[in-house]
Amino acid sequence: MDKRTTTETIIALETAALDAWHQGNPSPYLALYSKDFTYFDPAHEKRLDGWDTIREFYERMRGKVKMDKFEIIDPVVQASDTMAVLTYNLRSYSGETLWKENCTEVYRLEENKEWKIIHSHWSVTQAAVV
Template sequence: MKKQTLIFLLIMLVTSSYAHAADSVSAKIIALEKAALEKWNSGDPSGYLSLSASDVVYFDPPLPQRLNGIEALTKYYEPVKGQIHVDRYEMLHPLVQSTEKMAVLTFNLVSYQGEKASRWNCTEVYRLEEDGNWKIIQTHWSPVQPFADK
């Protein structure tokens, strides 16, 4: 009986430690994303560029195909510098699913310019780099489209 109790307590300790670590990763990833969004909303893409790994891949609705690498992403973002002005935003339903070295963040974004709202779905894949920093390796943006009435 004592052995079973000890095993149960050990399992609870490991489960609790894992849950705490997962919560910590989630908080870190969401904070990184929000900091990049804050810059983006004032026309500064540098937050996302500094978060992106050299081998990042990027999907965006206006693009005919995936962008590969930080150089291509930097070139794509260059024309939008100073052009984006978002009054406020809401990050809805953020969810981080992670392992020791990878994390996937999904969320819905509502950006407001005055009373006009833009609605987006976003998926970001983060990788824990050797230096201990989380970097985006894959981004996918898509507009939220209402279903057409039949």
């Protein structure tokens, strides 16, 4: 396994999906998700399980998300032959509004040699008051 190629591939897949997402199109993310996909979202108290569940959730948001630009901050890909974990901070901008989130994506290399996301975890970035 070429670590650099895996890292570049995973970041490119994620960037393309985010680009579409920020224009209200969830289809590239849905195409990346495995059938046994699981998802933690800050808008839900419990984990969402399965591709059909996430499709229903995303379809309710289709066309409603609109961001002017985004930045993937400090992406790291930790990979083995068939698994990769991508972590990064995301900054999304809509006018003067800035959204800051943490993201963890767990990718699995399928038998057809396509990387699919098997688990996604998003959280709003907010520093704890100490």
